Amino acid sequence: LSFYAGVYGVYERAHxxxxxxxxxLRGVLDERVGALPVGxxxxxxxxxxxxxxxxLLFLDEPTSGVDPTARRDFWDLIYEFVAEGVTAMVTTHYMDEAEYCNRVGIMSRGRLLALDTAAALKKQALPGLAWDVFAEPLLxxxxxxxxxxxxLRAGLAGDHLRAVTRPxxxxxDLTRPLKAQGMQRVRAARVEPTLEDVFLALAGE
Incomplete structure (x- = not known):
């Protein structure tokens, strides 16, 4: 840390x-960097x-490989910097983390597909409705x-299915065909779209 501070011309010990x-970081001052856990x-x-x-702070996937508690701590720190007037640009493949940002850019294969607030992207970029669908057996x-x-698209989402449909x-229209084919415990519920839904819709994946 002292080395990087010197590179930037910062020599104040108090800082x-x-x-x-x-x-x-005080608890790990005597540790070698290579021996430290990822977090x-x-x-x-x-x-x-x-x-x-x-x-201006550029952070390239700062929470990659860390546990959920450490991820939350990182974002608390980022919020502190922003509150002090720092502009933070963060890249992440965690769509739930992107929700924390004031503005979100969706990129795929080097192209910027959309740029807006998370709420606006979910309202404007998704072509239809999002559903959680429950049925057994799942596959x-x-x-x-x-x-x-x-x-338009369906996939696994933990113990249920996630579907995006036309408006x-x-x-x-979703539950009747499943029941007709003998599926059990069938139900479907409209849900708020996520940024992952938006990304998949825009990227065509």
Missing amino acids: LENTLDRLG WRQRLALATAIVHRPR PALRLLEGLPGV EVRRG
Whole structure:
């Protein structure tokens, strides 16, 4: 950290001490960087990025490989920097993290496909309706759902299926064919679209 501070011409010991405290790094001062867990190495990388008090901060997947608690801590720190007037540009493949940003750019294969607030993207970029569909057994239900009229895309989502349909599709259009094929515990519910839905719609994947 002292090395990077020197590269940027920062020699104030008090500022280095403050950076260590802010990133919670005092507990690992005697550790070799290569021996640190991924989460701690990410914290150190963030410390080297802010040690010279930048007004513009580029963070390339800063939470990749860290646990959920560490991810939340990172975003708390990013919010603190933004509150102090820093502009933060963050790349992430976690769509739930993108929701934290004031503006979101959707990119695929090097092309910027859309740029707006998360709420606006979900309202404008999704071509239809989003549904959570429950049925057993799951994989046969998925294959059937993918072939139904009006279904633009369907996929697994944990213990259920996620479908995006044309606006005119109704709940019964999804549940009746599943029940007719002997699927059990069939139900479907309209849900708010996610940025993942938006990305898949825009990227055509």
